Amino acid sequence: MSKVEDRKQLIQDVLDTYPEKLAKKRKKHLNVYEEGKDDCGVKSNVKSPAGVMTARGCAYAGSKGVVWGPIKDMIHISHGPVGCGYYSWSGRRNYYIGTTGIDTFGTMNFTSDFQEKDIVFGGDKKLLKITEEIETLFPLNNGLSIQSECPVGLIGDDIEGVAKKAAKITGKPVVPVRCEGFRGVSQSLGHHIANDAVRDYVFSRDDAPEIETTPYDVAIIGDYNIGGDAWSSRILLEEIGLRVVAQWSGDGTINEMMQTPKVKLNLIHCYRSMNYISRHMEEKYGIPWFEYNFFGPTKIAESLRAIAALFDETIQEKAEQVIAKYEKQTADVLAKYRPRLEGKTVMMMVGGLRPRHVVPAFTDLGMEMVGTGYEFAHGDDYKRTTEYVGDATLIYDDVTAYEFEKFVQELKPDLVASGVKEKYVFQKMGLPFRQMHSWDYSGPYHGYDGFAIFARDMDLALNNPTWGLIKSPWNK
Amino acid sequence: MSQNIDKIQDHVELFHQPEYQELFENKKAMQGMASDEKVAEIAEWTKTWDYREKNFAREALTINPAKACQPLGAILAAVGFEGTLPFVHGSQGCVAYFRTHFTRHFKEPFSGVSSSMTEDAAVFGGLKNMIEGLENSYNLYKPKMIAVCTTCMAEVIGDDLGSFIGNAKAAGSVPEDFPVPFAHTPSFVGSHITGYDNMMKAVLGNLTEGKKAATTNGKVNFIPGFETYIGNLRELKHLVSAMGVNATILGDNELYLDSPNDGEFKMYQGGTTLEEGADAINAVKTISLQTYPTEKTREYIEKEWKQPTSTHRPWGIQATDAFLTELSEITGNPVPPELILERGRAVDAMTDSHAWLHGKTAAIYGDPDLVMGMLQFMLEMGVEPVHVLVHNSTKEFIAEAEAFLAASPYGQKATVWGGKDLWHLRSLLFTEPVDFLVGNSYGKYLWRDTGIPLIRIGYPIFDRHHMHRYSTIGYNGAINLLNWLVNSLFEEIDRNTNIPSETDISFDLVR
Numbered sequence: 001m002s003k004v005e006d007r008k009q010l011i012q013d014v015l016d017t018y019p020e021k022l023a024k025k026r027k028k029h030l031n032v033y034e035e036g037k038d039d040c041g042v043k044s045n046v047k048s049p050a051g052v053m054t055a056r057g058c059a060y061a062g063s064k065g066v067v068w069g070p071i072k073d074m075i076h077i078s079h080g081p082v083g084c085g086y087y088s089w090s091g092r093r094n095y096y097i098g099t100t101g102i103d104t105f106g107t108m109n110f111t112s113d114f115q116e117k118d119i120v121f122g123g124d125k126k127l128l129k130i131t132e133e134i135e136t137l138f139p140l141n142n143g144l145s146i147q148s149e150c151p152v153g154l155i156g157d158d159i160e161g162v163a164k165k166a167a168k169i170t171g172k173p174v175v176p177v178r179c180e181g182f183r184g185v186s187q188s189l190g191h192h193i194a195n196d197a198v199r200d201y202v203f204s205r206d207d208a209p210e211i212e213t214t215p216y217d218v219a220i221i222g223d224y225n226i227g228g229d230a231w232s233s234r235i236l237l238e239e240i241g242l243r244v245v246a247q248w249s250g251d252g253t254i255n256e257m258m259q260t261p262k263v264k265l266n267l268i269h270c271y272r273s274m275n276y277i278s279r280h281m282e283e284k285y286g287i288p289w290f291e292y293n294f295f296g297p298t299k300i301a302e303s304l305r306a307i308a309a310l311f312d313e314t315i316q317e318k319a320e321q322v323i324a325k326y327e328k329q330t331a332d333v334l335a336k337y338r339p340r341l342e343g344k345t346v347m348m349m350v351g352g353l354r355p356r357h358v359v360p361a362f363t364d365l366g367m368e369m370v371g372t373g374y375e376f377a378h379g380d381d382y383k384r385t386t387e388y389v390g391d392a393t394l395i396y397d398d399v400t401a402y403e404f405e406k407f408v409q410e411l412k413p414d415l416v417a418s419g420v421k422e423k424y425v426f427q428k429m430g431l432p433f434r435q436m437h438s439w440d441y442s443g444p445y446h447g448y449d450g451f452a453i454f455a456r457d458m459d460l461a462l463n464n465p466t467w468g469l470i471k472s473p474w475n476k
Numbered sequence: 477m478s479q480n481i482d483k484i485q486d487h488v489e490l491f492h493q494p495e496y497q498e499l500f501e502n503k504k505a506m507q508g509m510a511s512d513e514k515v516a517e518i519a520e521w522t523k524t525w526d527y528r529e530k531n532f533a534r535e536a537l538t539i540n541p542a543k544a545c546q547p548l549g550a551i552l553a554a555v556g557f558e559g560t561l562p563f564v565h566g567s568q569g570c571v572a573y574f575r576t577h578f579t580r581h582f583k584e585p586f587s588g589v590s591s592s593m594t595e596d597a598a599v600f601g602g603l604k605n606m607i608e609g610l611e612n613s614y615n616l617y618k619p620k621m622i623a624v625c626t627t628c629m630a631e632v633i634g635d636d637l638g639s640f641i642g643n644a645k646a647a648g649s650v651p652e653d654f655p656v657p658f659a660h661t662p663s664f665v666g667s668h669i670t671g672y673d674n675m676m677k678a679v680l681g682n683l684t685e686g687k688k689a690a691t692t693n694g695k696v697n698f699i700p701g702f703e704t705y706i707g708n709l710r711e712l713k714h715l716v717s718a719m720g721v722n723a724t725i726l727g728d729n730e731l732y733l734d735s736p737n738d739g740e741f742k743m744y745q746g747g748t749t750l751e752e753g754a755d756a757i758n759a760v761k762t763i764s765l766q767t768y769p770t771e772k773t774r775e776y777i778e779k780e781w782k783q784p785t786s787t788h789r790p791w792g793i794q795a796t797d798a799f800l801t802e803l804s805e806i807t808g809n810p811v812p813p814e815l816i817l818e819r820g821r822a823v824d825a826m827t828d829s830h831a832w833l834h835g836k837t838a839a840i841y842g843d844p845d846l847v848m849g850m851l852q853f854m855l856e857m858g859v860e861p862v863h864v865l866v867h868n869s870t871k872e873f874i875a876e877a878e879a880f881l882a883a884s885p886y887g888q889k890a891t892v893w894g895g896k897d898l899w900h901l902r903s904l905l906f907t908e909p910v911d912f913l914v915g916n917s918y919g920k921y922l923w924r925d926t927g928i929p930l931i932r933i934g935y936p937i938f939d940r941h942h943m944h945r946y947s948t949i950g951y952n953g954a955i956n957l958l959n960w961l962v963n964s965l966f967e968e969i970d971r972n973t974n975i976p977s978e979t980d981i982s983f984d985l986v987r
Binding site for chain 1: 481486487490495500506507509510518519530531534535536539544567569573580591592593598604605610611615629632633665737740742
């Protein structure tokens with residue numbers, strides 16, 4: 001059997017153990033990529049079946065956890081019961097510079113801590129009071145967002161009305177976001193709703209201070225600065241002569257967002273979470289957007305050249321200089337780490353862009369991707385993935401814990417790269433693992449400086465002596 | 477400078493390099509934020525009594541809470557039973573959060589499913605999700621029991637778990653006799669410890685139905701509570717075994733949350749067997765090791781099982797003495813030499829270190845039982861608690877804590893702050909500073925802002941490894957607590973005395 005047929009059989013074997021109805025549902029989400037096809041051939045962005053273990057989160061996680069949370073000078077209220085804010089508190093490492101609790105609020109947790117009486121009588125009065133209390137205690141906040149949790153939508157609270165009142169009192173943006181967890185099928189809808197709120201409540205304001213624009217103004221969109229990713233990206237863009245006006249949303253501010261419609265180009269890293277607002281700016285303000293990839297030297301150079309090509313020759317020249325400048329650093333990294341990693345196989349399952357964007361970084365190190373999939377991708381993500389994966393790559397959409405374990409057991413990759421919920425499952429199987437949401441608290445992984453760390457981390461994961469200790473001498 | 481292949485720098489050092497510092501400086505021009513002077517002015521103001529008063533005048537806003545929501549506790553109770561799959565009825569995001577939270581603390585897999593309710597379920601109810609969900613999870617994950625709890629979503633729309641599960645069984649999702657205990661765990665009532673109580677009661681109710689025998693089985697049941705120290709489960713087993721107690725630990729998640737790496741992942745590890753759980757109804761007595769996460773469970777046991785219950789928090793010497801005394805009374809066995817030796821060692825260690833802790837002032841926050849346990853130990857060491865903060869407190873807890881502190885000469889400085897959060901605590905620490913702070917990982921922000929050393933005891937602890945593998949109870953636990961406290965204070969003294977020719981006259985080698 002060919003590799004493709006072999007892996008198709010593997011999918012069938014897993015499905016055969018499922019109840020009939022579930023098998024029928026899941027079959028559409030599992031496939032093997034065949035070279036030359038323009039799609040991965042899986043269905044996506046539909047409900048996870050009840051009762052199966054999915055890695056997916058909810059709309060609140062997409063809005064508060066991803067898009068709004070990292071805007072550092074605003075206060076984001078987790079509006080509803082205490083849990084959602086608590087569990088999403090300080091988990092994502094969206095690094096920022098600021099004095100927490102005074103002018104920045106990224107690692108804090110503000111909640112209306114709904115009690116039974118708030119469910120019965122509604123939480124609007126409480127919410128308005130919260131906005132007043134915030135203004136008293138945190139006078140340097142530059143705005144609020146109201147991230148609504150499940151009960152708020154269910155009991156029909158008017159958070160838009162409260163936001164309007166509060167904004168009038170403070171003169172600052174107060175943004176209601178209808179990101180209740182039951183909306184949509186994953187965090188993905190939360191991203192979209194959050195984008196729409198930017199459109200409606202940030203771009204609609206007319207109090208953005210005037211800035212002197214330049215022909216080289218760009219915005220970084222959809223880099224959440226995990227472990228400092230956006231900084232190791234920003235430095236390259238500035239080195240090639242561009243001026244980064246805004247950084248959405250890791251280490252971002254509301255002022256940066258308000259300035260964005262004035263830039264010449266939007267540079268989008270996480271397409272899934274921020275394509276909506278980029279498209280909006282294209283339509284409304286005529287700003288083109290470009291999806292770049294700063295994982296691994298091949299894609300970094302390719303992206304820098306493509307970005308530079310959208311500007312004049314001075315930028316193009318500088319881009320070449322920057323690529324040349326980092327050549328030695330990259331050559332050193334590859335010389336040291338590639339021999340240790342060459343030929344190793346990897347399986348991934350992450351969120352919005354990494355299941356495809358990280359593939360070339362592994363390839364740069366001589367590693368082969370044998371399976372990849374997304375938690376919450378849409379059809380266009382799977383189309384984009386075809387550019388990144390090779391023949392016979394196993395593709396799994398919203399893979400269940402059950403499927404992922406079976407696939408890994410069968411394909412026996414040398415490394416699994418996924419999230420914290422998956423990490424210890426595979427480590428117990430004796431498999432090296434790296435977290436591809438949080439970089440295992442390392443990072444940055446973006447840009448040339450990030451690639452050196454990425455290479456080092458893959459080496460320490462794969463070649464750690466502890467893996468050799470798992471089997472005892474008495475039980476080999 | 478950029479990366480040097482011989483010493484690749486990650487975020488800890490990379491961004492301190494001049495080119496990144498310059499980048500940060502340049503970025504400020506785009507940010508539209510307040511001036512450094514203004515920031516410094518406000519920062520100073522937040523340390524004042526004026527700010528404290530405004531902060532404590534808050535009525536609606538919660539900032540940096542020290543509590544989580546019910547289902548988190550419910551699923552911790554559930555995984556303490558053999559082959560049990562937690563099933564959270566509601567939107568799927570919640571269960572992703574719970575699993576992540578436990579995984580980050582224990583560094584272990586944590587399995588759980590949800591019924592993945594979305595907009596249509598919000599309108600029509602989640603019955604269909606329950607029927608399909610139970611069928612799928614039963615077939616895929618082959619559990620011996622599925623423990624169902626709710627999220628706030630399911631509670632707000634009023635889903636009736638009892639009838640839903642009945643319908644699902646009738647539809648053939650799981651066999652009729654398959655145990656599916658359920659608990660309503662709305663997130664807007666109580667906290668994670670309430671959820672633990674609700675689920676423990678539900679599981680015990682389900683398993684023991686119709687199992688009451690004519691005579692007792694001579695065993696004693698133990699309920700750990702919302703216990704996140706694996707070491708405590710081991711210490712409990714050690715103590716009851718040394719006392720010769722024929723014990724059943726209900727909700728024993730020790731192996732589940734600390735499984736060996738032998739190259740194989742097993743979804744279900746250890747746990748109280750369903751037979752043991754069922755037979756718990758025939759025990760002589762049930763002893764809970766935490767008061768507040770087992771209130772309803774104990775009431776149920778006393779009323780329905782007609783079984784006496786008691787609670788013990790064996791933190792420190794005297795409370796461990798009391799615990800063993802009760803075990804001795806129940807079994808008729810004397811406290812064995814082994815434990816008397818352990819006691820002597822713990823007391824010896826405490827007398828060795830007492831001079832460094834006596835009169836030191838402390839702040840503490842956490843779950844009510846953890847805080848009480850810690851107070852017991854601290855007062856035995858002559859530590860003087862000043863701020864005692866419990867976010868998920870009750871009137872009963874406040875009364876208990878106040879009475880306990882009032883009865884000791886070392887408790888006279890203390891104020892019990894019920895229902896307050898960590899931003900309240902920040903004001904307390906600035907206006908009335910203490911020598912050290914005890915709490916979970918979130919306390920590191922308080923440490924950074926106030927400079928008061930933090931000793932990490934509680935849940936969650938995300939930023940230090942393996943703390944949960946130790947015990948805090950029993951005589952051995954007392955030594956661990958002592959070790960953490962006294963050595964943290966030594967490190968603090970070293971940090972403050974390490975500048976040559978300036979502060980290092982007290983940079984002592986011997987203590």
